[in-house]
Amino acid sequence: MSDIVAERRAALTRRSLAPYFLLLPGLTWLGVFYVWPTIQMFFISLQEGSLATGYHLTWHWQTYGDVFTKYDTQLLRSVTYGLIVTGACLLIGYPLAYFIAVRGGRWKNALLFMVILPFFVSYVIRTLSWKFVLADQGMFLGALKNAGLLPDDFRLLATPIAVLSGLTYSFLPFMALPLYASLEKLDRSLLEAAGDLYASRRKAFLKVTLPLSLPGVFAGSLLTFIPVVGDFINAQLLGSTNTTMIGNVIQRRMLVNNDYPEGAAISFILMLAILIGVLVYARLLGTEELTG
Numbered sequence: 001m002s003d004i005v006a007e008r009r010a011a012l013t014r015r016s017l018a019p020y021f022l023l024l025p026g027l028t029w030l031g032v033f034y035v036w037p038t039i040q041m042f043f044i045s046l047q048e049g050s051l052a053t054g055y056h057l058t059w060h061w062q063t064y065g066d067v068f069t070k071y072d073t074q075l076l077r078s079v080t081y082g083l084i085v086t087g088a089c090l091l092i093g094y095p096l097a098y099f100i101a102v103r104g105g106r107w108k109n110a111l112l113f114m115v116i117l118p119f120f121v122s123y124v125i126r127t128l129s130w131k132f133v134l135a136d137q138g139m140f141l142g143a144l145k146n147a148g149l150l151p152d153d154f155r156l157l158a159t160p161i162a163v164l165s166g167l168t169y170s171f172l173p174f175m176a177l178p179l180y181a182s183l184e185k186l187d188r189s190l191l192e193a194a195g196d197l198y199a200s201r202r203k204a205f206l207k208v209t210l211p212l213s214l215p216g217v218f219a220g221s222l223l224t225f226i227p228v229v230g231d232f233i234n235a236q237l238l239g240s241t242n243t244t245m246i247g248n249v250i251q252r253r254m255l256v257n258n259d260y261p262e263g264a265a266i267s268f269i270l271m272l273a274i275l276i277g278v279l280v281y282a283r284l285l286g287t288e289e290l291t292g
Helices: 002-045 062-070 072-103 105-120 123-133 141-146 160-184 188-196 201-212 214-230 233-238 246-255 260-285
Strands: 047-050 054-057
Touching (some): 072 214, 072 260, 160 214, 214 246
16 A cells, blocks of 8 residues: 555656646756856956956946946937837837738738838848938939928938837837737627627727737837847937937947957946846736736
8 A cells, every 4th residue: 555655646746847847848948058158247347457468257237337337328319229120120010910810810810921021131231221212312312302291301211210110110020929929819799798798899809809819919028128229220320329229239348349248348338137027017008818
């Protein structure tokens, strides 16, 4: 009898440990390629020296104070751009995803392919294409100027509008695809039930569709906001010195000036700020509803 009890306990133990063994490869990957590099980056940010003499750990915390003093404008601009682009992608991506999920019919796969089609082209090339679209005498502005609808000195390149347009275009699929995945599995009978209870289409959307699609909103917002804040390609190719983002500063400090401690400090601050923002956003949105 005791042997049977011991075997059952061993079986229960194996079953309880099985999920952890399944998580082990993923946790190992995160530990090697995320946690450990983050720890290394933190220690690099506290070093002093130069590329010629070498860098040494001196626990120089003043680097963080210098970052906030020197690059507060770029940090604030990056977060602002991230919020604007995330909101724009949500406003554009939600109707797009809703139409594909609800009205797409047999064209769903073709429409989804069109959404992800830009990923088949290099990110840099896609950004460069916006220089031709927004050029002063390009096919868009040039036609409007020739028609007398815009003054000859009007321009969009090297302005915040150009950078925001490029970012919105580049990261729209990151918002649309999670929204589609959330809306596509929506139970249509719930909408029919709302209609039977005399709910208008607007009220049914606000009370049924929108709450059930919040996991897609949450995932899409994260997948859009995080890379936008750290982006430097759009600001470099479409913007000017007045649209420099924190990613441009990190790229310049790391790869041009070889100032690794300051570049690491900026990266660590950016990552920590994004993490705090994600936690606050998850709290406001209600993570218990997202996982329910």
